[in-house]
Amino acid sequence: MAKNVLIIGAGGVAQVVAHKVAQNAKEFGTLHIASRTVSKAEKIIASIREKGHSVEFTAHPLDAMDSKAVAGLIRQIDAGIVVNVGSAFVNMTVLQGCIETGAAYIDTAIHEDPAKICETPPWYANYEWKRREDCEKAGVTAILGAGFDPGVVNAYARLAEDEYFDKIDSIDIVDINAGSHGRWFATNFDPEINFREFTGTVYSWQGGEWRQNKMFEVGREWDLPVVGKRTAYLSGHDEVHSLSARYKDADVRFWMGFGEHYINVFTVLKNLGLLSEQPVRTAEGLDVVPLKVVKAVLPDPASLAPDYEGKTCIGDLVKGTLDGKPGEVFIYNVADHKDAYNEVGSQGISYTAGVPPVAAAILVARGTWDVKKMANVEDLPARPFLELLGALGLPTRVIDASGDHPL
């Protein structure tokens, strides 16, 4: 029997997930989307209608911080798959709701405690992995970090393991957004989450141990397909914290591309204390979290989509040996902001993050990935996922000994 799907969240990524689920409705049973503010979910459903999809889709109000409420809604609509693309603070309560009800769980980013920035590595061990046994006992499929990065880039690493090397020496994930939104400054997703990524310690896995750096301390110029020469900086990112567990002997690094303008604005805000999640008191006696005010003055990331132009290039440079012979492969995707907007009304960053969890949901629905336990993406077969992603709009390309070619 086809599984009913529940999407949790109603931001830019949720919009992409909802559109893609609607486009692939034949893979699922009934379709549902839940948000604290139900009108935002309804707006997403309306945008699906505007694209001419007549599929049934139901919006529900939900406080996803309340695991009982999550479980209640799952039971009410008999959801078989929950795609959690809500705020980074709700993972554990939504996962708990799934464990209680037996629904499969899929998310795209690590759980965060609103009061803490950058916890001890590996991050997954602080929250999600503590529920591993519970999932296994309950026979619940829980796929962690199934966005693009983390997510697709984890599958790229697994592809290199499966098809290129018998020993992996290094995995360098590079994320370049060469698009332009035309605003003086904006973040591509929720400023609160965006800045939190870069205010803490940069953890990388090198030489079999965790290395610590500061943000923008280590930069390197990359020369990538389509986007060309770009400087990217060693950054903290979820996938380093799971890939380092599977590939203990490899160096695992994440590189994010930044222009000088972004770095300057970030540096000013950070050094002044305006990115702090700790409240300050104004002269008038009002307690305010500076980061929330910065978020309030910045453009809504969703508003950038109509004017966004240009491409993203995200990929893994994997080095290793096969039969003792060293080699390297670059596995990547190029996405276009304008194409994403024309298809689902979102910019490319949301598109690359929102399509993969739908591919994961389809693979769970088909049984391919319905593993009845907790798994990060690199723990699952990569080829079915990457081939399905190609069909869904995120084709994989490979640069190896035989040149630059489609997967």
Added chain:
Amino acid sequence: MAKNVLIIGAGGVAQVVAHKVAQNAKEFGTLHIASRTVSKAEKIIASIREKGHSVEFTAHPLDAMDSKAVAGLIRQIDAGIVVNVGSAFVNMTVLQGCIETGAAYIDTAIHEDPAKICETPPWYANYEWKRREDCEKAGVTAILGAGFDPGVVNAYARLAEDEYFDKIDSIDIVDINAGSHGRWFATNFDPEINFREFTGTVYSWQGGEWRQNKMFEVGREWDLPVVGKRTAYLSGHDEVHSLSARYKDADVRFWMGFGEHYINVFTVLKNLGLLSEQPVRTAEGLDVVPLKVVKAVLPDPASLAPDYEGKTCIGDLVKGTLDGKPGEVFIYNVADHKDAYNEVGSQGISYTAGVPPVAAAILVARGTWDVKKMANVEDLPARPFLELLGALGLPTRVIDASGDHPL
């Protein structure tokens, strides 16, 4: 009979005023200081005691936005002179309290409406000058803008008029702070007032009319005594709005020195909307004025004093003709941050702003400036003021045809 003095305000400038009044207690009757937060006024009195001054000084709580309360306190302590160095928002209520009671009024900066930035020029006509007749009728001495700039620089212009030229062609006021506080970023006085100065239109008086520019649009390198070559930018400032009335045929410009770092931080904050005095609503529904949050995260200007090193140079380059022969004179002062801290526990910016109103108060007490009407500093004899300032710690120097020499 000696006049009792009431200082209103308890910030960095008020601290300098209180110390200087205490040092010159023989010129006055009883000494008083009032602030909304009386403990801040008490702390200033304690700092005077620490310097070994045993003079009597009384602190009072006062809401200076309430003119009846101001008048009540003036009557209660029989104040003959009120030195208003409170926030820029209280001028009109304090002035009203003086008009009602007959006390002399002295301030150091223009009145501002908290909800408005950069009103129509000339700024004095929007508030203070509307009370001219009231002052004259009541026989109340009201000296406007008697800080350094506005204040001393207005007297420099008057000195040039009195002793150098029969026709003045241009007055360029240049304010360079070559000091260093050692912090990543800080403003030298209340960030709210500091940034408000630079977010509006830059008005200058040129060719007999008001010219409008944007901040940092017009920059020019100056080569000044002690501080050397520095870039200063055409800026909006109070004194342009009174000097242009007396010197209608002259160009009147104000130039403020800024380093690239200050300009960068200012530009980021302004372009993001973080210098706005209009509230924004956070995602959590809290209405917050961004500028007040910026103020809350920045260092308290008073906290900069102990580490402040280096010099300020503020002066007027006046060009004109005498008997048809063109000439120019640069009249200026150099102040030292460390010297100011050692003497009164404040940095140089507060020192240069706080000493002049005390000189004005002494001249009112002595009768020299007790003109029984409203006046800007350039309307009053300049030499007694400048000579007294020299004795109080702000000596005037002149660069003219005979070289660089003391006044």
